[in-house]
Amino acid sequence: ADMTIGFSQIGSESGWRAAETTVSKAEAKKRNINFKIADAQQKQENQIKAIRSFVAQGVDAIFLAPVVATGWDSVLKEAQEAKIPVVLLDRDIDPAGKDLYLTAVTSDSVHEGKVAGEWLVKTAAGKPCNVVELQGTVGASVATNRKKGFEDGIAGASNVKIVRSQTGDFTRAKGKEVMESFIKAEGGGKNICAVYAHNDDMMVGAIQAMKEAGLKPGTEVLTVSIDAVPDIFKAMAAGEANATVELTPNMAGPAFDAIIAFKDKGTMPPKWIQTESKLYTQADNPMAVYESKKDLGY
Amino acid sequence: MIRFLSRLTPVLATAAVFLAGFVVCSLIYPNFASLRVVMNLLTDNAFLVIVAVGMTFVIISGGIDLSVGSVIGFTTVFLALAIERWGVPPLWAFVLILVICAAFGACMGAIIQYFELPAFIVTLAGMFLARGVSFLLSTESLPITADLYAHLSDHALRFEGGARLTVPALVMLAVVIGGMVLLHLTRFGANVYALGGSRTATGLMGINVARTTVLIYILSSVLAGLAGIVFSLYTSSGYSLSAVGVELDAIAAVVIGGTLLSGGYGFIFGSFLGVMIQGLIQTYISFDGMLSSWWAKIATGLLLFAFIAFQQLTLHLARRSRRAPAGVHP
Amino acid sequence: MALRLPRIGTSQIVALGLILVANWIVSPQFFDIRVQDGRLFGSLIDVFNRGAPVALLSIGMVLVIAMRGIDLSVGAVMAICGAIAASLADTHSLPVVLAAALGAGLLCGLWNGLLVAVLGIQPIVATLILMVAGRGIAQLITEGRIVTFTSPDLAFLGGGSVLGLPTPVVLTLGMMALTLALVRGTALGLMIEATGGNPRASALAGIGTRFITVGVYVWSGLCAALAGIVASADILGADANNAGLWLELDAILAVVIGGTSLFGGRFSIILAVVGAFIIQAMNTGILLSGFPPETNLVVKAVVVLTVLLAQSPRLGGHFAGIGVLFKRSKSGGKRS
Amino acid sequence: MHATETLPPPLLALTGFSKSFAGFVALDHVDFTLHAGEIHALLGENGAGKSTLIKAMTGVVHRDAGTLRLDGVAIAPRSAEEAVRAGIATVYQEVNLAPNLSVAQNLFLGRQPTRFGLVREGEMRRRARALLGEFGLSIDVSAPLESYSVAIQHIVAIARAVDQSARVLILDEPTASLDAHEVEVLFAVMRQLTSRGIGIVFVTHFLDQVYAVCDRITVLRNGRLAGSAPVDELPRLDLVRLMLGRELSEATSRRPPVVEGEARADVATFRGVGKAGTIAPFDLALRAGHVVGLAGLLGSGRTETVRLVFGAERADCGAAEVAGRAVSIGSPREAMALGFGYCPEERKTEGIVAELTVRENIALALQARRGALSPLSRREQDALAAKFIGLLDIRPPDPERPVGLLSGGNQQKVLLARWLATAPRLLILDEPTRGIDVGAHAEIIGLIRNLCREGMALLVVSSELEELVTYADEVVVLRDRAHVARLTGAQIEVSTILATIAEAPSSVPLSADAA
Ligand SMILES: Nc1ncnc2c1ncn2[C@@H]1O[C@H](COP(=O)(O)OP(=O)(O)OP(=O)(O)O)[C@@H](O)[C@H]1O
Ligand SMILES: Nc1ncnc2c1ncn2[C@@H]1O[C@H](COP(=O)(O)OP(=O)(O)OP(=O)(O)O)[C@@H](O)[C@H]1O
Ligand SMILES: [Mg+2]
């Protein structure tokens, strides 16, 4: 199809997001689509500007990875008035705006957290387990949801409880710094049974902090995090990490297919195309997964 | 008249640079030279222009206000909660938030004035505080569904080709004109310039420096609050992380517009143009759309450099005729 | 700025002490230090170790600010140099890696310096250009990913220790000593203060203000490069997206807490470094306290304001009042 | 207390004013009384506390003790604003106006004519022109203040205060950079104000001016009241003794006559040097042991001449030769490398670095010439500071005090010291004795002569012709930004110079190679 699609990407704040961009480009190329990407540097106002400018350019469709759930009504209405279909990638928006977009290809981040929590409950197997949590950026919807999902996941198990929770801003460096202080605050780490991080990058930092403090992550301290970026599989292969929940970077593929079908045949896609939140553990041949993922642009 | 023009040189240079940039973009992208793009520039940057107007006052007086971005964020969260949760009528919520912002600005101004602390740090603390309080209020993004919002965001002067002059853009234009009148035509405005020229001298000339300083920060915070209202109209929501880093964009716009960061010189209209130049760069990059995230950043930097270098050159040529001390370089 | 008789920075040191005590109150094991793998280990050590990058930045920043400038690009320069170091670490020897990274920092500083001193662009805009573009360049180098490395040589700079002290702390102290030697061992410091205090008078007194301006930006670039190397070595990888993000504000804050005026003039390198550790002590305290993260910024705001109010000339510098006790025993008011 | 039967009750009465700065006593129980319609001279050496007394009076400096009564009513202004509202207008010693604002805005800041809250620019400019007209000044009032010389800025400050003064006008060294004509104009205005019942406090170091306009004198010494008396009861010599606490060794005698044709080494020669729009091309020859004075009215181009010579501004034509070698002087650094030194006129903006100590300010130029990498040791700096503090009698004699905290005259001495420390071959002095007291004045003139004797070339700008004629070997007269005449030998007389300045253009031909 000879199509131009504009993509308002959130930014390039993490390896996962870089991979999403790379994969999206590759998928567009596969389908011969003219794909324009605008990087919003984590700012909603920039995303709105980008969408407006896509409308002004007269693209055929707009992909939007919304940085926040609210505030899209008026700009999406403008796109609608210009008869340009919008597909949400990776994150959803507020239910009030349901009829303003064609479909949403997202994972459910509450579900991701829940998967992580359930894994931990299962692994702790009834033994008392103090968890420290590395949150994402304060206020980021993913952070809020992954926290909520995890809490749901462990809700039934009174033996598992979160003893400390701080933000690590989704970064390795902060993850490491925060973990260092958790270790000191929890008696040199002896009281910590498991670490839950809202993303793998923070967990990689936390693993370093634990090793430097003489702890053995993966055995003495359980780890579970989300995203499934290649480096966590390396850690898993080395026995230093236990589990991760995958968030696929390929959101654009299904979105392209939906748009093409919609444009060519008028097929209405379902309102929500949910991607899988697959749990990986050390048992899933981490080295092989690492190899398969390492060139995806993470 | 010649004197007057020569004082306007920085603004004229900025205007020339903006126009040149617009023409170049239009030559590259045929869709660019449309009313729609121009109107989008006005609407999309409305809140930024509003804070930049306040920032211009602050910077001309020799200060700086780093809190504006956080104040916008706080305002949106407060409005969302007030309107949706606490059931305050939107217009009352607007009044309330502007009063809160004024008090906030007054506190910062008073601390700067009475404790003789650098504005940079006091407003940095203000920035932490405003953002921190909005986190405490709510970390979630909250939709605003009040009728007034739906009404205002639909309301716009429509032109052909889908161009719309929206309410935020109209508010912004009013603020620019009001700001120009206040700064350039009133006693208060003259005092602001005088403060930037020399704080001690202004005091010795019998101007109430304390009052002027406090008023300047009140103005900046109130305009940030107004920008927050516009932002909440623009997005129909409140979110604690909105407008992060806007203070830097605003400062950059003000300075690109020809205002001296050291105070004493500058024009509101220059700041308006400064925002427009930044908007133009962004629009150009999204029209291009082929740049990866990093190339987009590099291009933004290079374009900024090109604009500023071109502006320096224009200024240099304009000043060539006038005397400029050599060897003495600030 | 009001003129004052020279003071020594006892208020900063007292502030640092009080924050450390506050940390001890929220976390009783704060002052516990043990030896772990030949390296001192404890929350107090963390303060200095984690504070090292901002301390390094503040060493360069204080000189720039003393010259009435400002350098917003340091965070981006950190990212660039960290990215270069991490990408070369596994294929080149440490000297080559360091030379490349420091060289890049030098070039960045030179660019800033030339824009300010030769083109006459206002420092905040001149360095804003590199702040925006620099992060792009860093991401270009890493292609947006986190580039990891395994070279133990480079890793040593982040996680190793010298005589029990973490390497970043040692590097910071070394850089501070070198800078002190450079500006206080020569007349450069005096010239910087004179130029910052009154640029026109200094130029008329024959000071090569242009040259010194370029020089301080270059030095700031070098300090940022070192900070970038330390940050990369710490996490065994270069995170171009986040390395040094917003650290320019922390560095400026450190300089101001250290008593240097943003309008240029008198400066103190040691107190700027103390300022950096004050900020880190506060951050570490927040992490140890166990308060929910939503309160971080509010706590930070309150602490910053308290530290500043205590330094305010209006309040007569109550911290300094305590400090007078120390001051009497020492002679002279030589700043450094 | 003097009996004041003939005078009306005091307009302004200060009693027991005291002020100390961090242990340093600047004012010690000073009393001062000003009557309506009187011009009251406040005199004293540099650092005696005159400016501090004034600032304490207007509330700019918070006094430690003392009461202030205006018309018998106790007032306590806490800021300049309150003082102005009470009817006390002041011109402080350093020009205190906003350099970036237009002249008109500066004149009317805070009291601009407005309509519906908007400033009436045209009306304000008209009033500004009228006001400055009273001072014989006709300039573009919409131009920024900083584009004018200090002297003009000073007149603007005076005009602003005069226009504001309701009861009391305080003038702290208003005449320091004015020429004779401007001073006359100012005096006329002052007399007119007193006839309206306004009381004027007048600080100056020119005793002639005291006797020309003042009714009464109060003298401060070391922060204490040394005495107060009507002018006619205090003859000159008594006054000087009261101020200094000792006799003044009269140094202002005529210079020894120069032996014509005495061979002297050329230090620097300038041919056809000028800059379009600033100063017409001029020739200038500067020789060892020779003092060239520049005389002219405000804005005649004296400062511009010396700035070109020093490379502070770049000439756009002409050639310069130093010690027989053609050179191009493009910056102060290059000039200093050639052995030039330049003590600028605007000490606040171009001279001192307020935050740095006396020692550092003195060492600055010498250090710059030596280069950053060969620092003056602390001991060398201390020695330098000690030497000049002694030589120029800088007070307080504390080398570690920030210069900004010194009195105006003492700052000027530090500035002189900075350049003397470099031992230049050619020293350029722009208004070197601005704000310097009688005692130090004589010493500095003695110093200039000594330097000359030791073979230094000097180029001096001075508005004080009496002073100029005591040491100049040659006087160049400027008018309308051009060098119009060169006077030597017996021609160097105040009257001749004045006549030359006043002459119609081109009546005194300037021969390029005269002298
Ligand atoms: N803010 C200050 N801090 C410390 N000392 C000060 C301050 N202001 C003035 N002084 C000191 O007070 C003394 C009196 O200064 P003042 O300016 O009143 O002298 P003055 O009589 O006006 O001298 P001049 O004729 O040189 O202007 C000086 O020794 C000066 O150093
Ligand atoms: N009467 C005037 N009308 C307009 N501009 C003037 C006048 N007098 C001075 N100026 C301005 O002030 C500047 C300073 O002139 P300059 O310093 O060369 O004069 P000067 O002879 O040194 O007199 P001064 O005694 O003021 O130092 C001039 O370049 C001019 O811009
Ligand atoms: Mg004085």
Ligand SMILES: [Mg+2]
């Ligand atoms: Mg002059």
